[in-house]
Amino acid sequence: MRTYINKMSRFFLSCLFILSLPFYLQAQNKIKISCNHDDAIISKVDDASDAALTRLGIGTVDFKLEKDSKNKLLVTKDGYEPVYVEFPKTDKYEKEHLVLLENREVLIESDHEDAMIFSGDAHVGTKTAKIIIPKDESVTVFVNKSGYVTQKFEFHNKPDSQSPPIKQAVLLKDRIVNLENLPEGALVAIGDGEPLQKISKIEVPFGKCVEVHISKEGFAGVTKEFCNMAGADNAPPINQKVVMDDRVVKISASPEDASIALNGKMEGFGSLEIIILKGKCQRITITKDGFITFSKNYCNQPNSEALPVLEDVVLLEDEAYGSSLLSEKINTRLPLATRASISSADAWKILISIVTKEFDVLETVDFNAGYLITAWKQDVFNEETFTIRSRVIITNNGDTSENNYSVKMVSQYANGAADEMEDSDFKDWNRILKKYYDILDEIEMRLQ
Structure with a gap:
């Protein structure tokens, strides 16, 4: 009896297993696929072509596993990195499978075909x-193109940060100009801003113009204007070569009231800033009564003396000026008033005696003609850089029997040493050395 019952039990269990087998196999043929986003799209990927998709549903689907298939699914949602999952029929799976879309995805799209996009480096x-912005992370994106201001974006995938956009349109409109060939030490000022060093990139916002001033001590400043206007033909260049060929010299004179002439034209007193164009020269002359004249050529030419940034000119006192007098009687024929009691012969003797005190060499003397001319007397001043020559000429204005004489004191100057001067180098001087001026006073006193 017991043996019969055991046989019946084994038979019952076998039948129960056979009856339940279809239900077990059916459970392994289907899997419930769900996503953490209700609006995520679940699609089946074709085994032959990963590009071919069959849409299965949204949020949750019952997916029937196929024999001899990868059973590959793609779960997508705008703004999230797509996730692929596979369920080969050869493996066993849980009845339900949750697909997590956690990494964010941003589509970057620029308005320039050749714009370069960088994620980090x-x-x-x-x-x-x-x-792709992984969960709990941040990503920095740069979009750049030569000649344009680089656009920078920060995207965050963190609970306490703003969600990234699905699509980020990038408009590269602001231009950038690279200044090339900037001299060392050059200063760059944008608009009315302060001049600064080490500025080599100029941003030009869309729809605006930017004026750039480039300066360096000792050089003529350069000003450039860059405009970034819609539809304009003169777009800002990518690279702008800076040429600073023209030079600037600041002249400072002492005494401060000394007059400064540029190329012979009076320009001011005490100080002057001159611009010397490339390949050109400028001549500066600084003068003041009682001081030695300063004159110099400043040339911006190859092989010329290096130009100073600042030229401090201290005028030296003129020794000749202190030893002379300004007089309207110089270089002028002066009639001599002679007393009637003085004969012509006596007057002539008086004139000879007075003149030869200082002028011991007479070049020409003719009593009958009433004509006397002394040899030149030369006096050198200022370390032999300034020569004064003087002479006396006496003539009779009528009959030699009459005391009708006139006298002319000649005073001339030349810049240079006496032995280097020619007659053509000398010019009339409106001053006379004091020691010679006394001759005129004595003549007038003794003949009147």
């Missing part, structure tokens, strides 16, 4: 690129 695309 990595180049990820040209014109367009998909940027």
